[in-house]
Amino acid sequence: MGDVKGHSRWCRSGRITVAVCVLVLVGITGVYRGGAIAQKADGQAPSHDWIDEIEKVFIRSEDCKQCHDRHYEEWKGVREQTPDLKTFGRVDAALLHGTSLESPVFRTVLGVWMQTNPTAEEQRRCLSCHVPSTTVFPQHAEKIAAQVLAGKPQVEGIGCASCHLIGSVEKNGGPPPTFKLQPGNTLFGPYADPEENLVHQAAQSDLYRGANFCASCHFDKVKDVTQKDLPGEILQGTICQDCHMEPSTGSSTSKRGAMTRAIGRHWFRGVVIPGTLLKNRNLQAEWMPRLDIEVGKTGGTVEGTALVKIGSLPHSFPDGDPVLKQFYLTVTAKDAKGKVLAEEIKHFGLPYDKILRGPIPDPFIKGGHTRKVPFSLTVPAGATAATVEAVLSYALIPTPEPALRDKYLATLASDKEREEAKKILSEYTQPRMLTYRAKSL
Incomplete structure (x- = not known):
């Protein structure tokens, strides 16, 4: 949380005048409490009243950056400018929360899906986790979707306020997302002793140290989204944040704060830290x-x-997303020389x-x-099957039917955009092997 006491000490040090210090505090306070129009990255104010309406509640993360620059840079991926991030808005195959609307991957998937004519309610359902503000302003969901498809989203997707305005989660489960936003001037966090400041009110919530906080959107990862702790011996005492918010120490602000306080990085790496698997062989075996x-x-x-088996780890793998992810089980019969005699591909996933x-x-x-998957292979006459092989693969998104794909590509404004969309569809629909088994007959 912001540390205005640090500002005061800075002022008293003589580096800037008291008058300037007061102006800084008043200016920052006006951003939040006054509901001032947040500036876009290019310095231009939003041009639509409905955007102003959203941003009076969901302050833009650029304004939080004034005190929380480290977390802002991690959230936005500023420190991880890899080719993958620049091209697809991702790091290690994980989409950053800060690119939830800007990512060309999301734009492409949304664009293809929109060609299936979803209702207004279905569009709101899609955006509810990518743009949590739509749960407070559902009337603007279609306008937000239109901006994403145009490649020019003006509202923020998953920003600081989206997470730090969550005051509670649904205790009885229910359709995702299960978070409950609490619009207002109070921002919630995990610290028991947030600093008083003139920028925003702060309050501790135990929710931020619970798996149920993350599972309110990432509902597919755990068996029970209402539980604060992950059950079982292997992950006992571990929550989502321990792996996906890399632990560190320091201050949550750039101004002062307890430098030895435990903090977590805000880039939410989607691929689990390799060291976690290496030092816990039971975890690897169960996962x-x-x-x-x-x-x-x-x-x-x-x-x-x-x-198809998976251990008792209370975390679906790999990213058990039941909405977009596709699974392929390929069963092949071969003769003694390895020649393919027959093959069957079982496909699981929604179009x-x-x-x-x-x-x-x-x-x-x-x-x-x-999961038990039956198969039946007919071997050509005169051939003898010697082995059966099974390969389990997955793809990150569905492969659109050619007519649907072409319909979406026709909506794009330039050949450059169409080529980028084709590249995304090609890469993200490419099956990736998970595991393999062969058995002699």
Whole structure:
């Protein structure tokens, strides 16, 4: 939280005059309490009244940067300017919260999905986690979607206020998201002793040290979104923030604060820190999916069941997203020389025209469960199957039907935009292998 006491000490040091110090405090206070129009990155004020309405409640993160510059830079990815981040708005295959609307990946997926003619309510449902302010201002969801599709979002997606205005979560579960925003001048956080300041009120909430805070949007990751702690021996005492907000010490502001206070990085890396897996072999064993095969031969038919298993870790892997992620189970029969005799591909996942129509389905495989997938392969006459192989792969987004893809590409304004969209669709629909199993017959 902001530390105005630090400003005062700075002023008294003689580096700036008291008058200037007062102006700084009054100016910052006016940004929040006065509901002043927040400036865009290019210095231009928003041109629509409905944007002003949103930003009077959801102060832009650029204004928080005045005191919380370290967290701002992490959230925005300023310190991680990798080619992936510049091109796709991601780091290590994880989309940063600060690019939730600006990412070309989100624009492309939303654009394809919009060609399936979702209702206004379905659009609000889609945006509720990408733009939490739509849960307070649902009447503006369609205008926000239109700005994203134009590649010029003027409102902020997941900003500082989106998370720090969460006062509670739904205790009885329910449709995601389960967070409850509390619009006002109070920003919530994990500290028991927030500094008094003239910029905004601050209050501690135990919610910020609970898995249920993250699971209010990332509902697919855990078995029970209402629980503060992750159950089980392997992750006992661990919450989402321990891995995805890299632990550090220091001050949450750039001005002063307790320099030995525990803080977490605000870039929310989506790929778990490798060291966590390396130092906890039980965690690695429980996390990784594995395959087994039950199979038999009857004449020219090879049939059986592929068993997809995952340990009891209370975190779906890999990113058990039941909305966009696609899974492919490829079962292949080969002869003794390795020649492919027959192959069957089982596809699991929603197509674009089914997304957010009706209840959100369960992930492909939940922690502690085994999914049984039957298969039947017909071997050509005169050939003999010697082995059966099973490969489990996944893709990050659905592959659109050619007509749907072309319909979306036709809405883009230039060949450059179309080429970028094609590249995104090609990369993100590419299957990535998870695990493999072979069995002799």
